[in-house]
Amino acid sequence: MxxxxxxxxxxxxxxxxxxxxxxxxxxxxxxxxxxxxxxxxxxxxxxxxxxxxxxxxxxxxxxxxxxxxxxxxxxxxxxxxxxxxxxxxxxxxxxxxxxxxxxxxxxxxxxxxxxxxxxxxxxxxxxxxxxxxxxxxxxxxxxxxxxxxxxxxxxxxxxxxxxxxxxxxxxxxxxxxxxxxxxxxxxxxxxxxxxxxxxxxxxxxxxxxxxxxxxxxxxxxxxxxxxxxxxxxxxxxxxxxxxxxxxxxxxxxxxxxxxxxxxxxxxxxxxxxxxxxxxNDYQSIRRAVTADAHSIYNITQNGVRTESLRERSQESIAATIDDYLVYEIDGSIVGCVNLKIYDSGDIAEIGSVYVQAFYQNKGVGRKMVEFACAEAQARGSRRAIAVTTQASKFFSKVCAFEEGTVNELPVERCEDYAQNGRNSKVLYLDL
Ligand SMILES: CC(C)(COP(=O)(O)OP(=O)(O)OC[C@H]1O[C@@H](n2cnc3c(N)ncnc32)[C@H](O)[C@@H]1OP(=O)(O)O)[C@@H](O)C(=O)NCCC(=O)NCCS
The missing domain is CATH 3.40.1160.10 (Acetylglutamate kinase-like)
Structure with missing residues (x-):
């Protein structure tokens, strides 16, 4: 070059x-x-x-x-x-x-x-x-x-x-x-x-x-x-x-x-x-398996209580377990992220990012988002989006996402966005 x-x-x-x-x-x-x-x-x-x-x-x-x-x-x-x-x-x-x-x-x-x-x-x-x-x-x-x-x-x-x-x-x-x-x-x-x-x-x-x-x-x-x-x-x-x-x-x-x-x-x-x-920063991150659904449900409950995460039942987590990545330290799950690749367009959504309080501010969240973005890119996505109520600054300042609008959402996500009433911010990162 x-x-x-x-x-x-x-x-x-x-x-x-x-x-x-x-x-x-x-x-x-x-x-x-x-x-x-x-x-x-x-x-x-x-x-x-x-x-x-x-x-x-x-x-x-x-x-x-x-x-x-x-x-x-x-x-x-x-x-x-x-x-x-x-x-x-x-x-x-x-x-x-x-x-x-x-x-x-x-x-x-x-x-x-x-x-x-x-x-x-x-x-x-x-x-x-x-x-x-x-x-x-x-x-x-x-x-x-x-x-x-x-x-x-x-x-x-x-x-x-x-x-x-x-x-x-x-x-x-x-x-x-x-x-x-x-x-x-x-x-x-x-x-x-x-x-x-x-x-x-x-x-x-x-x-x-x-x-x-x-x-x-x-x-x-x-x-x-x-x-x-x-x-x-x-x-x-x-x-x-x-x-x-x-x-x-x-x-x-x-x-x-x-x-x-x-x-x-x-x-x-x-x-x-x-x-x-x-x-080898990412060695603690792995794909979730069905047996992890219970731990993911438990650790994310705090986020649900503070409205930073949407409520999901353990059954719905188990049903979409392939979309989750988890961060494991000494055999315990301390964080998770959900990566959803949409059918239409080249968009992947990075959601349900959660890090247990004790492990926050140690780079775990950033690594999981980076890992999920790399995974999305490897699977053909050209853009990652994040829809968040309380972590927009984390995505923009720490993960280099840019602030966007609802127009960034894929069509099949728009209806849910309009109906759930969370008024979340939309951010995106071109991969
Ligand atoms: C947001 C979250 C995933 C970040 O994970 P983390 O492992 O603590 O973050 P990292 O250690 O990688 O990054 C730390 C940096 O992010 C910043 N940060 C973390 N959460 C933030 C927030 N909600 N708003 C603004 N900045 C935030 C910290 O101030 C720190 O900044 P610094 O590096 O300049 O000191 C974690 O705080 C969390 O689980 N929050 C509750 C759930 C949530 O809001 N999830 C997002 C749903 S989409």
């Missing part, structure tokens, strides 16, 4: 706006390869970062130095031990890496400043020596010892982008070289980022000629095992993305930053431009 096919048009701005409340105050860790800082499109990447900041997304920027380190070594005709901070780092390489880090950091800070953005370098990451690995002393190569969460959060709360170089001091104040992919992954986990985004100057991964747009982390781990020819630099990012996801970062993205608007398209376009890896 060309970058033109993905460019966000002004008319898409409304589409972007629905993501604003979704991402407000979320932390995104952005890892930018040194080669991208040197690329002509870097100026546009900076503009994209300014857009993220204007939407109140908190950005932590980690940059690499491999490209600049290799260039410096060539210029000085010096042999270096490893440009990427993965193997051992000898004294000469450390010296050049420190010089490269200062140069890149300066360039990044200058670019952010030109775009009116506050930024700061800091010693919020403490390193420690890797030591001896596979019988070999890794010299000045380091890994993350400690991340000063308080310092990072203070900077982020002060509208400041922390700019992190892959050289960090150990407890004694000695500089060590850390691989920037690893650094970004650790920061994403520690700062509870909702996205870890690697921006490279490499084409995305393709499998059998098809670009890999999104995949669950388990599939990625399978691919890492089986795909022998994955380019080394991409492999490093995929491995660190998988690591972050396995310890709680919900999503990681790997994209070719040379493409105009890659960052914004990846975040705000439904299809995206790179590869998104996501956690």
């Amino acid at each position: 060309t970058s033109d096919e993905h460019n966000i048009k002004p008319t898409d701005l409304r589409g972007i706006l629905k993501y604003v409340p979704m991402f407000r105050d979320h932390v995104f860790v952005l890892a930018i390869d040194g080669s991208l800082v040197a690329h002509e499109n870097f100026q546009n990447v900076l503009l994209d970062i300014a857009v993220l900041r204007s939407l109140n997304i908190k950005v932590v920027l980690v940059h690499g130095v491999g490209h600049q380190l290799k260039a410096l070594a060539e210029q000085k005709e010096t042999a270096i031990s490893d440009p990427h901070g993965e193997l051992e780092t000898d004294a000469v390489t450390l010296e050049l890496a420190t010089e490269a880090a200062a140069m890149v950091s300066l360039e990044v800070m200058q670019g952010l400043t030109r775009n009116g953005l506050r930024c700061a370098t800091c010693n919020g990451v403490r390193s420690k020596e890797i030591g001896i690995f596979e019988g070999k002393d890794q010299l000045s190569s380091g890994t993350v010892d400690k991340i000063d969460e308080v310092l990072f959060n203070k900077l982020l709360d002060a509208d400041t982008i922390p700019v992190i170089t892959p050289i960090a001091f150990n407890r004694e104040g000695e500089p060590l070289r850390i691989n920037s992919d690893l650094l970004a992954s650790e920061l994403a986990s520690k700062l509870k980022a909702s996205k870890l985004i690697y921006m490279t100057t490499q084409e995305g991964l393709q499998i059998s000629g098809q670009p890999l747009t999104n995949l669950p982390v388990a599939d990625l781990e399978g691919l890492i095992e089986t795909t022998k020819q994955m380019p080394t630099r991409l492999l490093s990012k995929f491995k660190h993305a998988a690591k972050a996801i396995n310890v709680g970062t919900p999503r990681a993205h790997i994209l070719d930053g040379r493409l105009f608007g890659a960052l914004l398209n990846e975040i705000f376009d439904k299809v995206g431009i790179g590869t998104m890896v996501y956690s």
Whole structure:
């Protein structure tokens, strides 16, 4: 695909706006390869970062130095031990890496400043020596010892982008070289980022000629095992993305930053431009079976009492049990959702969303709605609708639905809507 096919048009701005409340105050860790800082499109990447900041997304920027380190070594005709901070780092390489880090950091800070953005370098990451690995002393190569969460959060709360170089001091104040992919992954986990985004100057991964747009982390781990020819630099990012996801970062993205608007398209376009890896968030959701009708009836009674849900008998739930999905924790059903696909048109209704009080505000409702939407899409629906009395803001702000009117309803639902007198709001999401 060309970058033109993905460019966000002004008319898409409304589409972007629905993501604003979704991402407000979320932390995104952005890892930018040194080669991208040197690329002509870097100026546009900076503009994209300014857009993220204007939407109140908190950005932590980690940059690499491999490209600049290799260039410096060539210029000085010096042999270096490893440009990427993965193997051992000898004294000469450390010296050049420190010089490269200062140069890149300066360039990044200058670019952010030109775009009116506050930024700061800091010693919020403490390193420690890797030591001896596979019988070999890794010299000045380091890994993350400690991340000063308080310092990072203070900077982020002060509208400041922390700019992190892959050289960090150990407890004694000695500089060590850390691989920037690893650094970004650790920061994403520690700062509870909702996205870890690697921006490279490499084409995305393709499998059998098809670009890999999104995949669950388990599939990625399978691919890492089986795909022998994955380019080394991409492999490093995929491995660190998988690591972050396995310890709680919900999503990681790997994209070719040379493409105009890659960052914004990846975040705000439904299809995206790179590869998104996501956690197996939905493993607690399953189709309901007849034996679940009793539990669904019981847990939804509270919703019926407060008029957020319509009354349904246990028999009617059992009769339409195939339309229900349930969220199970330790063998108990804590939430449910009803997915009804209408015969006419391509519309699916997401209804009877209910989460037991104790489990509310933990992302269960959002995951069930997302899962139901994906299921509806897989079954050919083009639009999901929700008809709700008390949760319209949940659908719009949390699940990115848009407010609609009764005209959005399929014909066979209109009569019921007119007669039941609930005066519910109608929302929709194009799938
Ligand atoms: C609506 C409901 C399903 C949401 O489930 P949940 O698991 O608590 O929601 P999540 O954890 O995924 O999302 C939490 C977010 O939704 C918001 N939210 C939840 N219910 C809301 C409501 N009725 N109105 C506005 N916002 C709501 C929370 O404030 C929170 O926002 P934040 O992330 O900005 O802090 C759940 O609250 C519920 O069962 N409510 C009663 C039944 C109901 O009204 N169902 C809808 C019938 S169609």
